[in-house]
Amino acid sequence: MTRCWSALGALGAMTILAAVVHATGSQASVPVRPPAPTLTRPSTATKPPDAAGFLQRWLVLEPIRVSGQLTDNAVRATIDKPYFPDQLTVVPHDGETERVGEESLTWHAMDTVNYNFNLYHFAYALGKPTSNVLFWAVTRVEVPREMRNVRLAIGSNAASIWWLNGQEVIGIYGDRQTIIDDGVSKRVTLAKGLNTIRAAVINAGGATDFCARFLDADDNPVRPIAVRLRSESR
Amino acid sequence: MTRFWVATAATLLAMAPALALDGQAAMHDPSTVIEAGGKFYVYATGGGLPAFESDDGWTWHRTAPVMQAVPGGKPGADIIARGGNNTWAPDIIHVGDKFFLYYAAPGTQPKAAIGLLVGRTLDPASPDYKWEDGGPVVWSDGVEDSNAIDPGVMRDPTNGTMWLTYGSYFGYIRLVELDPKTGKRLHPEAKPVNIAINSEASVMIFHDGWYYLLVTHGSCCAGANSTYSIRMGRSRKVIGPFVDNMGIDMLQGGGKLFAGSSGRHVGVGHFGLLDLGDSVQKFSCHYEADLDRGGISVLDIRPLLWRDGWPVAGDNVTAGTYEIESVRTGTALEMTVQGMPVGGPRGRGAGRGAGRGDTTPPPPIPSQDVTQVGNTWPSGPVDARLAPYLLQAQQKWAITPVDNAGGYPGSPYFKITIAGTERALAATPDAELAVAPAFTGAAEQLWRIDQLTDGTYRLMPKGVPNRTDALALSAIGSSMPTLERFAAGSDRQRWLLKTP
Numbered sequence: 001m002t003r004c005w006s007a008l009g010a011l012g013a014m015t016i017l018a019a020v021v022h023a024t025g026s027q028a029s030v031p032v033r034p035p036a037p038t039l040t041r042p043s044t045a046t047k048p049p050d051a052a053g054f055l056q057r058w059l060v061l062e063p064i065r066v067s068g069q070l071t072d073n074a075v076r077a078t079i080d081k082p083y084f085p086d087q088l089t090v091v092p093h094d095g096e097t098e099r100v101g102e103e104s105l106t107w108h109a110m111d112t113v114n115y116n117f118n119l120y121h122f123a124y125a126l127g128k129p130t131s132n133v134l135f136w137a138v139t140r141v142e143v144p145r146e147m148r149n150v151r152l153a154i155g156s157n158a159a160s161i162w163w164l165n166g167q168e169v170i171g172i173y174g175d176r177q178t179i180i181d182d183g184v185s186k187r188v189t190l191a192k193g194l195n196t197i198r199a200a201v202i203n204a205g206g207a208t209d210f211c212a213r214f215l216d217a218d219d220n221p222v223r224p225i226a227v228r229l230r231s232e233s234r
Numbered sequence: 235m236t237r238f239w240v241a242t243a244a245t246l247l248a249m250a251p252a253l254a255l256d257g258q259a260a261m262h263d264p265s266t267v268i269e270a271g272g273k274f275y276v277y278a279t280g281g282g283l284p285a286f287e288s289d290d291g292w293t294w295h296r297t298a299p300v301m302q303a304v305p306g307g308k309p310g311a312d313i314i315a316r317g318g319n320n321t322w323a324p325d326i327i328h329v330g331d332k333f334f335l336y337y338a339a340p341g342t343q344p345k346a347a348i349g350l351l352v353g354r355t356l357d358p359a360s361p362d363y364k365w366e367d368g369g370p371v372v373w374s375d376g377v378e379d380s381n382a383i384d385p386g387v388m389r390d391p392t393n394g395t396m397w398l399t400y401g402s403y404f405g406y407i408r409l410v411e412l413d414p415k416t417g418k419r420l421h422p423e424a425k426p427v428n429i430a431i432n433s434e435a436s437v438m439i440f441h442d443g444w445y446y447l448l449v450t451h452g453s454c455c456a457g458a459n460s461t462y463s464i465r466m467g468r469s470r471k472v473i474g475p476f477v478d479n480m481g482i483d484m485l486q487g488g489g490k491l492f493a494g495s496s497g498r499h500v501g502v503g504h505f506g507l508l509d510l511g512d513s514v515q516k517f518s519c520h521y522e523a524d525l526d527r528g529g530i531s532v533l534d535i536r537p538l539l540w541r542d543g544w545p546v547a548g549d550n551v552t553a554g555t556y557e558i559e560s561v562r563t564g565t566a567l568e569m570t571v572q573g574m575p576v577g578g579p580r581g582r583g584a585g586r587g588a589g590r591g592d593t594t595p596p597p598p599i600p601s602q603d604v605t606q607v608g609n610t611w612p613s614g615p616v617d618a619r620l621a622p623y624l625l626q627a628q629q630k631w632a633i634t635p636v637d638n639a640g641g642y643p644g645s646p647y648f649k650i651t652i653a654g655t656e657r658a659l660a661a662t663p664d665a666e667l668a669v670a671p672a673f674t675g676a677a678e679q680l681w682r683i684d685q686l687t688d689g690t691y692r693l694m695p696k697g698v699p700n701r702t703d704a705l706a707l708s709a710i711g712s713s714m715p716t717l718e719r720f721a722a723g724s725d726r727q728r729w730l731l732k733t734p
Contacts, residue, residue, distance in 0.1 A: 037379075052486075115486055120404075155487060157403070157432070174461060175453035177403055177432035179487040206343065207404045211487075 036121035039110045042094075046142065046226040047111060053213035053221020054115040055197070059092055059229060061136040062105040063123050068132030068204035072173045075159045078134060079200050089166065091138055091196060093230070109229055116155070116178055116211040119201060123208075131205040140194045141214075142228040147190040149217045155182040156201050156210040163198040164188055178209045190214070194228060254499065254524050254534045256646065257293040261286065262455075262531045263323035263384070263435065265335075266506030267518040267643070268356070270328060274643065275356045276518065276533060277324040282307070283337055285358070291535060292641025297358045300324075300335065300351065304365045309349050313339045316373035317347030317382065323504070325437065327387045329396065334417035336371065336398065338383035344404040345376030348385045350417050368417055372400060372410055372426065379405030380426075384504075386437025389414065390445075390472060396420075397472060399447065402434040407449060407484075409473060429474045430484035433465070435504040439545075444468045446545060447476040450503035451489055457529045460501030460522035465489030466545065479544065493547035498525040499534070502547075508535060508643060513686045513722040515539075516643050517547065535644035537685035548685045550645045551731065553634050555653045557623055560709035561690055561728035566623035567659075567707075567715055569652055569669045571611050573626045576602045601734075602627050604654035618659065618667040620713045628652060630734045631659070639680055640696075647680035647696055649673050663699040665717040667707070683731075690728035692720060 047057040066078050084090075084098035084105075092098075094109035112118065117137070123130045152169055154162055155178040162170040162183070169185035176182065201210050214222035261278035268275050274288040282299030301307050301321065308314075309321065318341025326335045333353045340346035350368030357363055374382040381404035389396050396414045401407035407430035413420040430436065433449035440446070446468045452461030467476035467484040475483050482488025493502045501522025508516040515538040523529040537548030558567040577599035604627040611628070623629055630653040635646045650659040651673060658673040659681070673679055677697030684692045693707040698717060705717035706727040720727050 034377075175456075176461065177451060177487065179432065179451070179489075180482055182487075 033125045033127055036110075036118065036125040038113050038118045038121050039125075040113065042109050042111050042229070046228045048226045049213060049221070049223055050115060051223075052115060053215070053223050055139055055141065055212050055227055056112045056115075056117075057109070057139060057227040057229065058112075058117055059094065059107050059109050059138045060117070060119070060122055061092075061098060061107050062126060063119075063128050063130070063133035063135050064100050064103075064105065065129060066132060066134045066202060068202065070159045070173060070175050070202060070204055072171075075161070075171070075173050075202055078202055079161050083134075083136075087136065088163065088198065091140060091230070115180070116209045119157075119203065119208040119210065120206075130208060131203060133203055133208075135199075135201045135203070135208070137199045137201065137210070138196065139212075139227055140196050140229055141190070141225045142194055143190045143192055143225050146192045147214075147216075147222065147225075149187045150190055150222055151187060151215045152185040152197065152212065153181040153183070153215050154199070154210060154212040155179045156199070157206075157208050158201070158203050160199055160201040160210060162200075162212070163196075165191070165195055175204055177207075178211055180211060181213075181215070184215070187217075190222075190225070254521065254527070254532045255292060255294055255644070256641065257288070258286065258296045259294045259533045260527070260530050261533050262520055263504050264506065264518055264520050264533050265324045265326045266437070267291070267508045267516075267533075267535060268326050268328060268333075269508070269510075270333070270356045273357065275326075277326060277335065277337075278520075278533075279322045279324075281321065283321045283324055283335075286533070287356075287358070290640050291643030292646055294533065300337075300365055303353075303358070303363055304351060304367055306367075309337075309339045310367040310369055313347050313349040313367075313370045316370045317341050317345060317349075323384045323435065325385045325387050325506070327389060327396070329389065329414050329417070332417070334368075334387065334412075335365065336385035336387055336417075338385060338400075339370075340381070340383050342376065344374050344378075344381035344402070346382040347371075347373035348382050348398070348400055352417060371398065371412075371418055372408070374405075380408055381405060382408075384434045384436060386435070387412065388438040388440070391440055395472070397438060399429065399436040399438055401430075401436060403432060406431055407433055407436045407447075427473050428485060429476055430467070430489075432487045433484070433489065435464075437505055437507075438472070439507045441540065441545070442543070444470065444543065445472050445474075445476070447474070447484060448492060448505040448545075449484070449489060450505070452501070452503075454501065454503060454522060456501075456522070458500045458523040458525065462501035462503040462522050463494035464492040464502055464505050464519065464547070466492050468544070490544065492545060493519065493536075496549075499523070500525065500529075507538065510643065510684075512692075512720055513688070514684045514692070515687050517545075537644070538687065539685065539689050540687050541689070546689075548689070551633060551648065551683045551685070551691070553632075555630050555632050555734060556731040557629060557734050558631055558650075558693075559623065559730040559732055560620055560715075560725075561730060562709040562725040563620055563712045565620040565709075565712050566629050567631065567729075568619060568621050568626070569611070569628040569657065570617040570619045571628050573621070573624060573628060574602070574607045576625050601625065604630075604652065608655065614671055616657070616669045618669055618715050620709060620715055625734060627654070633681075633683070633731070636675065636680060639675065642682050642684070645683065648683055649679060650681050650693075661695040661698045661705070661717055663701075665698055665701060665705055667715050667717065686728060688728070691731055692727055693729060694720070 282301035435450035
């Protein structure tokens with residue numbers, strides 16, 4: 001297991017790292033990039049969803065290079081491939097890294113200022129590829145009481161697979177844009193306490209982002225929940 | 235005026251596949267189709283900006299690329315510097331004595347510029363035909379959340395202001411105000427307004443107090459695997475917010491479906507309004523894949539309808555057998571002959587078996603076919619009339635496109651014959667109607683059928699002997715069809731086409 005945790009907050013270090021890499025010349029092709037304009041570093045232990053119920057705090061792994069094929073079978077083959085240990089169960093810390101092939105990729109805890117999480121901004125600011133890539137994203141929502149008959153509702157650019165508490169609940173395929181509630185799960189139950197949402201988003205080219213929220217039985221956003229990435233403080 | 239959506243929708247479902255346009259209609263990312271000097275023009279993506287013209291809106295042919303009429307033969311240096319060398323997805327508008335043609339000049343995504351060309355005529359045969367470089371209008375620098383391609387231009391009919399929307403999937407669809415005198419930005423220092431995301435090929439239209447933003451969602455350029463669809467939101471203000479039918483802002487990816495794949499056409503994009511007046515509105519678009527033409531991308535022009543405050547994509551009439559019912563009278567057009575009840579004559583009463591306790595239903599009665607009753611019909615010309623629809627053979631009309639007879643925006647001319655015969659509905663020299671014993675191909679037997687904005691149809695002969703004005707099939711009283719000038723505010727010339 002190559003996952004490790006850095007005391008240096010990954011998010012805050014993004015621009016710095018890019019600049020250092022550039023300055024040392026170890027990867028001269030990585031340009032100095034401005035910070036992602038729609039992403040900020042988390043500053044609170046929890047973050048409630050926005051007024052429309054969208055989850056705005058995520059742990060996102062730097063992109064993994066893949067073929068970018070978006071058909072059902074190609075997406076399934078891409079997702080089924082093991083890239084790093086416990087990829088379907090891990091809830092990483094901000095700054096932990098994964099060894100994927102020859103690359104060391106870092107998890108970043110980030111808040112989005114919008115309803116959607118702009119993966120292009122995320123990767124571009126890091127000097128990472130944005131086309132033909134796979135993003136892994138994880139978040140956890142803290143629920144004050146068991147909630148039955150809710151649905152996870154997502155949108156993504158482009159194809160994506162989603163898991164709730166380890167169970168796959170949504171798959172959308174093809175070259176598509178992020179449409180609110182584009183993919184909706186069957187009725188699910190949110191357990192009291194922490195529930196883990198995991199996404200794998202594949203982009204072929206151009207912009208890439210995703211959004212996610214829970215809907216109640218009347219299709220209204222579920223709001224009495226909060227994102228808490230970790231159950232303990234460090 | 236009553237609207238007739240249920241009947242027409244049901245009719246459309248039963249129609250044969252729609253025809254796309256005739257001639258050289260292969261193109262991608264067409265501009266709005268524009269009418270000028272009695273001809274129709276459209277421009278598209280490609281080297282030098284491909285140009286097309288049509289005398290009637292049905293048969294199209296390609297002319298010399300636009301850039302051949304631009305000094306230097308290519309986008310100006312400022313445009314190339316701001317964007318790139320490509321020429322994509324133009325749009326055009328006529329303001330006063332000028333035509334403003336906007337086009338995308340993309341470089342490496344998302345660095346792109348939208349250039350302006352200014353002309354005085356669209357007719358390449360005119361000695362005045364030339365385009366002047368108006369420079370870049372808007373651009374994206376390759377970093378910002380915008381890709382300045384796919385211009386769409388609108389003149390606000392309420393106050394004469396002019397607006398440009400542009401953008402693609404990379405970042406926002408943006409809006410800037412233009413100067414109707416120059417075609418350039420009115421306030422170049424103003425920050426563009428973000429109005430939508432996740433889309434391209436944006437354009438606005440105005441209708442009944444609402445601004446509608448029509449965009450294209452999905453993916454292009456993948457033939458029959460393209461998911462292009464036209465979607466929309468509306469706003470009371472030109473700057474938005476544009477919200478769809480579910481209350482979702484287009485800035486959050488909202489968009490009510492306007493037109494998607496159907497029939498033999500996969501992927502629909504690049505909406506453009508063609509308002510022909512008299513309650514006839516059409517829209518231009520392209521299909522990513524026309525399965526009847528080997529899956530190439532082609533232009534089409536289709537009816538634009540309105541329902542519950544939203545535009546709806548209509549379909550051009552296609553070959554089939556129909557009841558032609560007057561909206562005014564509720565009676566059906568028929569050839570004036572003695573009708574035979576379906577199943578044959580019988581006496582008055584509730585019907586065989588009714589009230590007698592029979593448990594076995596009588597057998598079905600077959601539909602009436604012309605071979606059952608046509609042998610009693612006169613062989614020569616016969617009048618036409620309106621009558622209650624009784625499913626009889628003289629009330630069933632075959633509507634069939636006629637090859638090489640020309641057409642009008644979106645469709646060829648049709649012949650209208652009694653189903654199973656060559657007896658053809660015809661205009662007479664006194665602007666009345668008759669059913670001729672055979673179809674001759676003459677103008678008085680060729681019919682233009684436009685779907686109106688309420689979903690009903692207007693039927694017009696291509697020509698009326700000894701007349702130069704355009705006349706439409708009209709209903710008088712309960713039983714008299716005739717030809718009159720079309721009056722948009724009346725039901726007299728509105729018809730339903732129902733499957734028998």
